[in-house]
Amino acid sequence: MQFNGVLANLKTYEAGKPIELVVREYGIEAKDVIKLASNENPRGCSPKVIEAVRAEAVHMNRYPDDSMYELKESLAKKYHVEDKNIIIGSGSDQVIEIAIHAKANANTKVLMAGITFAMYEIYALQTGAKVLRTPSAQHNLKEMLEIYKANKDISIIMLCIPNNPLGECLDAKDVYAFLDQIDKETLVVVDAAYLEYARFKDPVKNIDAQELITKYPNAIYTGTFSKAYGLGGMRCGYGIAQPEIIQTFLKLRAPFNITNLTLKAAIVALSDEAFMDASVKENFEQMSAYEAFAKELGFKVIESYTNFIVLEFDASKNSGAIAQKLMEKGIIVRNLGSYGMNAIRVTIGTPEQNARFFELFKTIYM
């Protein structure tokens, strides 16, 4: 059967390997598998969220409130915006998908960093748009601006702040200076999935959503409950933008795009910021251990403003082989070989998980 032409050469996104797969393939018990591959919060989520979701479980037969009134009210309060500035997605991924589908098409181009979140490209290619990347792997606004000025048909610019899978983070003032140069007809997506981490590490990284969309009506800020709030499995994110953008995006949002338990989880998560703050604090305490470990073993890391760290190896080592050996021993990490790097991305785990990683890694690396 023939399908729409853009699908012919499109690849399917390969998600990080789940614990279940390692259990099945290597015969390791689930309790002995440590997953440091998908940047999940190793502390779980707020106990208040677990309690609320368990209580709500008697209502699984009921569709969620599709207006998402209460969640939007909570987010509006947190970000000093209004309900009409907010769209809720099944993860911020879905808001990004909608943004790209609303704006890109076969006659336009989508601009992004050399190495950044893989779904940007997939969503862009689904529309037939062409993807342009900077020569630098990490975000380089000078290069982006040059490409932008040389191409009149760029419909969207993707900024991942901080960047997944590398971990670097632009300064807010540099982002604003960049946005000053961008035409108001070009949509700029500020993907802030890990910004809770970056703003803790260094306040100059913080981008205020309300300020962003007020100064730049062509910008959209996307955030998520999947990382610092520890709700990756519940699939909830959001976009904050001017009402004109939100109204259009709502036309592409399928009704009931999150579960009713997700709605409850997100609302309660916002009421327990102390849990999130503690998660972020411990993350950076533990990241110091990774930096010290890398120094000890003599390989490079990319300074990270997230809950993961990239370990780069020299040509004597192979990141694919290292990731494979770790997995056979029950530790799942992300090999960045498919990005053209000889590196692995490791999610910062709990102190116990990280200690086990260090121990096991030494036996493999030496």
Add this chain to the structure above:
Amino acid sequence: MQFNGVLANLKTYEAGKPIELVVREYGIEAKDVIKLASNENPRGCSPKVIEAVRAEAVHMNRYPDDSMYELKESLAKKYHVEDKNIIIGSGSDQVIEIAIHAKANANTKVLMAGITFAMYEIYALQTGAKVLRTPSAQHNLKEMLEIYKANKDISIIMLCIPNNPLGECLDAKDVYAFLDQIDKETLVVVDAAYLEYARFKDPVKNIDAQELITKYPNAIYTGTFSKAYGLGGMRCGYGIAQPEIIQTFLKLRAPFNITNLTLKAAIVALSDEAFMDASVKENFEQMSAYEAFAKELGFKVIESYTNFIVLEFDASKNSGAIAQKLMEKGIIVRNLGSYGMNAIRVTIGTPEQNARFFELFKTIYM
């Protein structure tokens, strides 16, 4: 800001009003509101599912197994197909969205019944495709075939079996005879969201997914956990088709499109078919009460093979006013005025809910 042209005239789907909204707008306590508007299972879901979801709630920080191995295995066993024949969606809606986005475009047409599930049209219009409808409101395969033969550019045919929001249901043998006339390049979606109900009421309505896709490689069967399984709030559905179709659709499926609690809920729901069977049985016992009630009051119903029933009024009554009055008293139903009908769609509730509906309706209708 300019967006893709197809969005300009696109409408946003209006979901059934949630209980929360009636509580807010009319000051009625949540416990006194009866929602018979969204065809949810009034018995809830299997207690085994609630128990399993509560246990799984400690893992909300973890992304689901994106291969959905275990759920696909369970569905494959139920339907006598293989994993490669299955795609999982956030509700069967999402599988339908993917099907339409994969196949329809601005140069093609999408064919459907005069009155059927509203999202078909929205998804079609998102691609720029033209929507063709039969003159008859209910499914009429003779009319469909005539339109199909008169239009060479129909990329997809949507069959809602049984049909939402009307409730009628085609016979399987008539569907097969129709499919014999359809070119193998035309995708035919058999939306079986309510088929658990129809096959209980009359086995001649049953469409066997395995038989369907074997005889007709251009067909896809979609099913859901939202209705008979009582999991509307958890957003899980599936498509069953030939691997060629599934592989293409997977390119448009975003990773982690259902939550990990949803995955658990669906797997456990399939292990408790007794709950589902009991729900379906009670549904039709209660539907008889609606039919008797309509006869008593002298208005028409459409014979229904689902968990809802359409009550049609003569010109002396107005369905919008009736739905509004019911809502002000705490009973939410679906007015079908927007479909050009003077009718309401009522979900079959529990015996107690239905008794209250009959009582209240009489005070409004008389």
